[in-house]
Amino acid sequence: xxxxxxxxxxxxxxxxxxxxxxxxxxxxxxxxxxxxxxxxxxxxxxxxxxxxxxxxxxxxxxxxxxxxxxxxxxxxxxxxxxxxxxxxxxxxxxxxxxxxxxxxxxxxxxxxxxxxxxxxxxxxxxxxxxxxxxxxxxxxxxxxxxxxxxxxxxxxxxxxxxxxxxxxxxxxxxxxxxxxxxxxxxxxxxxxxxxxxxxxxxxxxxxx
Numbered sequence: 666x667x668x669x670x671x672x673x674x675x676x677x678x679x680x681x682x683x684x685x686x687x688x689x690x691x692x693x694x695x696x697x698x699x700x701x702x703x704x705x706x707x708x709x710x711x712x713x714x715x716x717x718x719x720x721x722x723x724x725x726x727x728x729x730x731x732x733x734x735x736x737x738x739x740x741x742x743x744x745x746x747x748x749x750x751x752x753x754x755x756x757x758x759x760x761x762x763x764x765x766x767x768x769x770x771x772x773x774x775x776x777x778x779x780x781x782x783x784x785x786x787x788x789x790x791x792x793x794x795x796x797x798x799x800x801x802x803x804x805x806x807x808x809x810x811x812x813x814x815x816x817x818x819x820x821x822x823x824x825x826x827x828x829x830x831x832x833x834x835x836x837x838x839x840x841x842x843x844x845x846x847x848x849x850x851x852x853x854x855x856x857x858x859x860x861x862x863x864x865x866x867x868x869x870x871x872x873x
Contacts, residue, residue, distance in 0.1 A: 782855035
């Protein structure tokens with residue numbers, strides 16, 4: 666599954682400058698550890714990335730409670746994926762880019778408790794992902810067109826009208842279909858030794 670197709674190294678910063686106090690606060694949060702599971706983040710986050718992390722955290726703080734994410738329209742997009750965790754998606758957020766409204770939330774789960782670890786953003790396949798998703802050093806993966814069902818199952822079909830209303834095996838209800846997309850990860854609530862904007866996180870590499 667690890668097939669990184671694009672890495673953006675541009676310096677585009679869509680957020681403008683925040684105060685030094687904000688960056689200092691962010692540094693304290695990052696170096697102090699962001700995971701309630703007890704791991705610590707990796708130092709060395711750039712100021713540009715720090716501003717982006719700060720913005721995303723402000724917007725997703727409430728989604729550390731997975732029930733609030735579900736109440737706002739996020740559903741289980743996938744089952745557990747090694748190095749990626751569980752993905753919860755909001756179909757309404759798949760068009761356009763908004764830093765504060767990530768279309769996908771990433772969770773880890775232990776003993777029935779879900780922990781928010783990061784977010785994912787998407788962009789159209791026919792556009793350069795680095796021009797749509799302004800994260801310096803981000804890795805991008807091509808995600809094929811797919812029908813997604815309420816229980817996290819999916820079917821690879823080329824057109825929305827081809828999607829059965831229920832999954833033929835699990836009988837789960839169809840939620841939505843999307844075309845081919847670029848996808849990227851931002852590990853803003855959990856450490857990743859591979860990097861803040863790496864697609865995969867080896868700390869989530871265990872069997873479910």
